[in-house]
Amino acid sequence: MRIAGNYSILAPSNIKIQRKKHSKCNKDGYFNPLNQNYSRIDIENSIKNKQKIFENFLSKKGKVSFSEYCHIKKNHPEFILKSYKYLNSFKRHYEKKQDLIADKYMRKNTTENQNIDDYVKFHIEPKDAAKCALCLKQTYDNDYGKDNYRVISVGTSPAFITQIMPSLGCEVIYLPISNISQGLENASRTKLAQIDKYLLSKGVDNNKTNIILDYVVDGGSIYNTERIIKNLGIKDDKIQLSSLFEELADNDNLLSRKEIEDIFYDIAYEKVDNLSNVPHFDVQTNGNTLFYSKQIKDFEDFSKKTARAFSLCAFYELEQILNKKNPRNTLD
DSSP: OOOSSSOOOOOOOSOOOOOOOOOEEOTTSOEETTSOOOOHHHHHHHHHHHHHHHHHHHHSSSOOOHHHHHHHHHHOTHHHHHHHHHHHHHHHHHHHHHHHHHHHHHHHOTTOOOOHHHHHOOOOOHHHHHHHHHHHHHHHHHHHOTTSEEEEEESSTTHHHHTTGGGGTOEEEEEOOBSOTTOGGGBOHHHHHHHHHHHHHTTOOSSSEEEEEESOSSSHHHHHHHHHHHHTTOOGGGEEEEEHHHHHHTOOSSOOHHHHHHHHHHHHTTGGGGTSSOOOOBOBTTSOOTTHHHHHHHGGGOOOHHHHHHHHHHHHHHHHHHHHHOTTOOOO
C-alpha cells in the first residue's frame, strides 16, 4: 500500500539518542575521550533543551502531516516516546477529573445503575486510529475504486481517524460544522454561505463520489450535511452517506466488535475533540457570525497539544501495522 510522498515506510525500530563525546589531553599529550564526563549542569541543561524543543513541537498549529512525521522520526525519534508519555499523562488527568464528576453524580443519584468504572475509562489509543483508517480506506477502495472518491469528514467525531487517511492516499475534507442536527432552517444564513464557499474552494464536485462520513447515518447532522452538498449542485449519484460505526463494525480485518464499541463509547461522549484537531464550530443562529469566516479559514490550523501528540503516535502505529503485514513494503 502506498502512502503519499516518497518516504521510507520502515519503522524506527531502534530509537537512539546521540551522546556527544567529551575529550581532553592526558599528561602524555594523547586525547582520551573517557577522561571527561558530562557534568551535572551539562546533563540538566541538555534535558531542559530537549524538553523545550518537544514543548515547541506540541504548541505548533495544525495536525502532524506524514512528511512532518518522517522528519521527526529521522531527526527527533525521541519525540515518539515522549508523545506516548504525554498522552498517558493526559488520560490519567482526564480519568481523575471524570472520576470526581461521576462520584458527585452518584451521590445525588444513588439508585442509578450506570457502571461508573466504564464511564471514566478512556479507550481510544493511537493504534485504534491507525486500524480504523486502514479499515475505512480498504472499504472505500473496494466499494468505489481507488482515487474515485473523497471523504467529507463531518464535525469532530470522525476526525481522529480521518486525519490519518491522507497518508494512505485518500482525499479528505474536514467540514467544521457543529450543532447542525436541528436543521438548516435554524442555522445562520451567513455561516451556511461561508460553508458553501469553503467546500467549493476545497474542490467538492461531480468528478468523484463524495462520501459524507459521520458517527452514524441516522442522525440529523449527516442528512443536513447532505442537503448542503446537494445545494452546491452535486448530483445524487455522487453523494454517499457513511456511518463510521457501521463501516468498521462490518470490517473484521483489524478490529473486533468489542474494540469498536469501546472506541465509540468515547466518541459518544465527544472526548475525541482532544485528539482530532477539528474543533466544534456552532452554525446555529445564536453563534457569532462576525468571526466565523476567519474560523473557516483557520480551523485546519487548530491544534491542541494532545492532538499533535496523538497523531504523531498514530503514524508510528500505522507503520507498525503496514510493516507487519508486508515487511518489505516501501514508499519508493
